[in-house]
Amino acid sequence: MVMSICWPCCREANTAIRDGIHDRISPAERAGLARLLEERDGDGTTLFNRLKKPVQGPSWSHFKRLTSRLEWVDGLGDTEVWMDGVAAGKVTDFAGEADAADVAELRDYKPVKRIALVACLVHKARMRVRDDLATMFCKRVATKVRKAKQELEEIRLAEREIVEALIGNYRTVLKNIDEGGPAQAALGKAAAMTAETRQALDGLDETATAEEVAHLLGFDLMPRIRNWKDSTFYRPSKQSEYVHIDALFGEPGKNTIDWDLIESQFRHLMRVAVSVREGAISSSTLLKRLRSGSRKNATYTAFREVGRVIRTVQLLRYLSDAPLRRRVTAATNKVEPFNRFSQWVGFGNRGVIADNDPVEQEKAMKFNALLTNAVIFHNALDIVEIVRQLLEEGWTIEPEDLACISPYLTEHINRFGEYSTHELGLQPKAYDPKLDVDFTPLRDQDPAAAGFGQAA
Structure with missing residues (x-):
């Protein structure tokens, strides 16, 4: 009974x-839609059959056919107006x-129905050809x-070859002009130091830590220590x-x-430190060599022993000194x-x-x-300017208050705003680094006063 009632409603x-x-x-x-059922194409079929016939794939070779089909279908009328308010289904x-x-x-259909159905087919054909294009x-x-x-990429490779060729030519010219001169002497000295350093580093593996190298370079590396249960303390002697x-x-x-091994290899250790400090070997090359090779290398073992000494001293200092912690x-x-702020600034592509390069x-x-x-x-600069304004108004600014202010402010920055690239060439005004606030109390509270000024 429900079907018999709904069917007439749907038909209406x-x-x-x-x-x-x-x-x-x-x-x-x-009249144009009606001619589709009457007029015939060059192959003897009606234009209605051409409308129903699917076009070939959307490739560049079929571009002209697609454009001509689009012009023909568009010439039949604006189907968007015809289908206004009609559901896509x-x-x-x-x-x-x-x-x-x-x-x-179709000729057996009533004219209204026949024209409407053909119009819907034209609309679908028009959409399809546009999608294909x-x-x-x-x-x-x-x-x-x-x-x-x-x-x-080919241009980059070619430019790289040109640059390498220019560098090679420059080296040759320099060698001929400065033969026996200070430039060639410095080049030979650097090459010799690099070769000795590479030989000394040959065999260091991934268990070597950074403390020994930092110590030899004059840094008191003091990282935050977390996994205490995995830390090992070393004695200066078996009797200690x-x-x-x-x-x-x-x-x-x-x-x-x-200690005997450290003393015997100390010359090699200092050569490595001097080579890094003078730039004869890069820090990246040093780290690569520290993470590869054999543990049997004497220089590696000496580095490891120095690292154990520095690490043990750091652990003891960290345990006994609460201000240092x-x-x-x-x-x-x-x-x-800072890392979170850097990630917030670099929001592009999340x-x-x-790039893999x-x-x-x-x-x-x-x-x-x-x-x-x-x-x-x-x-x-904005914080300093505001502090100066407050001081001019008679406010008292304590150094402890400024110590609590972070420069990683984001509320006033619109990352998606306008980027005025035309202002890149403008020369900014010189800023005044002096701030009329006494920071002496903060420096007096710094653990550096107790002898830890070089901790980093």
């Missing part, structure tokens, strides 16, 4: 929709009914971009024993420092907000570096660090 609704489509088509456009249903029928069957265009652009990247902390050093007689924690906590990756990281420091500097 479809009739009303088709009447609406028919009424929105002008008489001239109706209904248009698809009517177009499918017209596509399933042949010319003889868009797909073809996207594929064409992707091909062009891919070829452009290949050509760009301690009253209250002996359990930290493990079993008596074990975990001792080989607070300073190390505060210093390391400063790095974490901070993901999509190491050079481009390094550039992206350095540019982000440069922009981050520029924003921090700008925030610091």
Whole structure:
């Protein structure tokens, strides 16, 4: 009973929709749609069959056919006006009914229904050819971009070869002009130091820590220590024993420092430190060599022993000095907000570096660090300006108050605003670094006054 009632309602609704489509088509456009069923193409079939016939794939070779088909379909009328207010599902249903029928069957339909169904089929054909053209265009652009990247890479390689050739020519010219001179002497000295350093570093592996190298370079490296249960304390000799902390050093007689090995290899250790400090070997090369090779290398073993000494002293200092622990924690906590602020500044692509080129990756990281420091500097200038205004108004500014202010402010920065690149050439005004606030109390509270000024 429900079906018998709903079927007439559905039929009346479809009739009303088709009447609406028919009424929105002008008489001239109706005549054009009617000619599709009468006029014949060059192969003897009607234009209606050409409308139903699918076009070939959206490739560049079929571009002219697609454009000519689009011009022909567009010439039949503005289908967007015809289908105004009609649900997309209904248009698809009517177009499918017209596509399933042949010319003889459509002629048996009433004129209103026949015109409406053909109009829906024209609308679908128009949408399809536009989609095919868009797909073809996207594929064409992707091909062009891919070829452009290949050509760009070829240009980069060619430029790199030119640069390397120029460097080689410059080296040759310098050698001929400065033969026996100071430049050649310095070059030979640097090459000799590099070779000796590489030989000394040959065999160092990943268990070597950074403390020994930092110590030899004059840095008192003091990282935050977390996993105490995994830390090992080393005794200066097998006979050394301690009253209250002996359990930290493990079993008596074990975990001792080989001072004789350090003394025998000290010349090599200092050569490595001097080479790094003077730039004869890069820190990246040093770290690579520290993470590769054999543990049997004497220089590696000496580095390890020095690291054990420095590490043990650091652990004992960290345990016994509460102000030092607070300073190390505060210093390391400063790095974490900076990293978060840097990630906030580098919001493009959600901070993901999509380029696989190491050079481009390094550039992206350095540019982000440069922009981050520029924003921090700008925030610091704004804070100083506000403090000066408060001082002029008679407010008392304590150094402890300023110590609690962070330069990593983001509320006043609109990352998605306008970027005035035309202002890059403007010379900024000189800033006044002096602030009329006495920071002596903060310096007096610094643990550096107790002898830890070089901790980093």
